């Protein structure tokens with residue numbers, strides 16, 4: 001059974017940091033595909049965010065042409081907030097127990113894992129592949145919460161369909177959606193930080209004009 005990558009994020013907007021992470025993980029781990037899952041509208045956050053439909057469409061355009069990449073709209077279409085653990089459980093139910101699932105994460109997201117809803121359950125459902133990210137100290141172990149360190153040290157062997165943790169280097173790209181939004185809000189150029197097709201979409205729909 002060929003392993004499948006699952007890549008969640010707000011993708012507000014999707015950029016080359018996301019796309020390189022997915023590409024390098026796919027190549028390095030040997031994933032048959034990577035499924036991008038944009039998060040739905042976070043209900044508890046006060047500030048208006050980019051509509052989920054826009055974020056979904058930007059992901060669609062960004063990955064078009066890569067036969068290994070796919071997008072899944074289940075979180076965007078859900079009326080309720082989606083926890084990663086629930087999304088993985090539904091995917092696992094659909095795909096069966098056999099295929100290895102790899103949850104792809106950047107280092108900053110991984111370091112925050114202990115605050116996620118039922119986070120230990122994630123290891124029952126998928127392997128975790130964590131990419132180093134500039135600014136998030138992953139390989140320096142003193143930056144990692146003790147509970148995570150324990151999980152990492154016990155979960156180094158990738159066997160079966162879930163349960164291991166892999167820390168991987170990737171081409172360091174110090175790109176963030178926050179910095180792109182800030183640049184666009186001051187009418188600066190975000191070119192070459194994200195695909196042209198995404199930038200065209202942003203301009204067409206006048207997104208990110210304000211911080």
Ligand code: ATP
Nearest residue numbers: 009010011017105106107109133173175176177178
């Ligand atoms: P924001 O600046 O709005 O917080 P972001 O750029 O961190 O956004 P998200 O959509 O929150 O993007 O990230 C989705 C996933 O991609 C997370 O696991 C995050 O760690 C990872 N990621 C994002 N950008 C990079 C990058 N430049 N290098 C490595 N991982 C990244």
